[in-house]
Amino acid sequence: MTILKQNRISMIAGTAILTIALAFGGFSFASHSFEAGVAEGTIPDNTHIRLDGMTLPAGGVFPLYDASPNYVSGHFLLTSPCEPVSEGDDTYQPLVTAIAGHIDEHASGTHMEPIPLFYINTVSSPTLAGNGDQCVFHAHIPDPLNGGAPRVTDIDLVNLSGADIEFKPGHIVDINIQRVLGSIADDPYTGGPVVDLSRNVIYDLNDADTENDGLGHSSQ
């Protein structure tokens, strides 16, 4: 192999890595203004859950994570069957609803809200395959700017679609917990139960619509 060929391969590989880094890392940097990450020398706690093979019936709940009594901060990733937020929209929402907050044994201390989700169109099936088989969503736990429960100990999936949801290979949840922010015993929810069972609010930084960008995301 000539030096010229070697250089060309290196250049192609370098360009590919740079493209991937810009495509994913660029979005990540812009979207993580309130994620401090883990302290230096500490490994985050990661929970990876395969959903494939599961059928969640209408009204069904699938608990994903429970850090009680600690409320925590971190990052949430969901791949799910999806549909346009409204007919003809290029922003998609998951068929399943992701909720977070605190589920207490006392109803008055229970507080669950839909997680504000960011639709990642570049790696979702509407862009890649022209169908709604698999959309990728990110969320920040908690999201102080765009809503959702302020203190999160519990994360669940709920089927509010009115029909069974069948999960297939590639459908997963990944929860990366980076910091413990406090104890729900010290900062409890009161006056509950508050259980908001509306669909997730979806933000999209990559379409022409700037109304659904949410707060905290400067341009790339």
Add this chain to the structure above:
Amino acid sequence: MNKNKTQLFLVASIASVMVLAGVASEQAFAHGGQVIGFNLPNGEHRLITVIMGHNSEPTAAQETGKHDGKHPMELFISDTRTGLNLADADLTVDKFYYKNDKAFNKAVDKGFKPIETDVAVGAVHGDPGHYFARQILAQPGIYGYHVTGTVNYFGVMDVPIDVKAICRDAPDPSAFNNPSWFGGFGCTVDIDDSKFPGKKVKHDKDD
């Protein structure tokens, strides 16, 4: 029987650890604070909590060969609802000092004047939301701080900060503190005051 004893011992041990842990955390965090409200650009209301005190309380003044007196004025700044730390701030502090109650009371009547103004308050490396104004406390007495500037709220906006408080053993802290201040931090003592037995302890000759 033995099983019951073991269970009792375990319960007692856990209870002891919990009680001691609670006491320890109270001792380590003699600070006060303020909650500051503001509106996001979308109109939603948010709160920032600013906790202020001296690092490494209780504080004692510097004395050669006994104590270095290093007690930075420290702040912990976080989003009140979530507890997320706010790691980007542009702050300065005006520093106040009164030797004793008499000097403080005089200032209540004539007005509080800072000894130092616009001292930089910097972020503590590797500890988001934690800020120091580094200093050596040179004398025992009554110390107060007035912190002003802005805290950046997660890249969306700068929130004005105005936190003002004097140490809690001052004769009338409310004369100095911002009205919304809660809690308090300790005043600074002579290092010899914490000795045991101290110079003020006297015993009868028969003891």
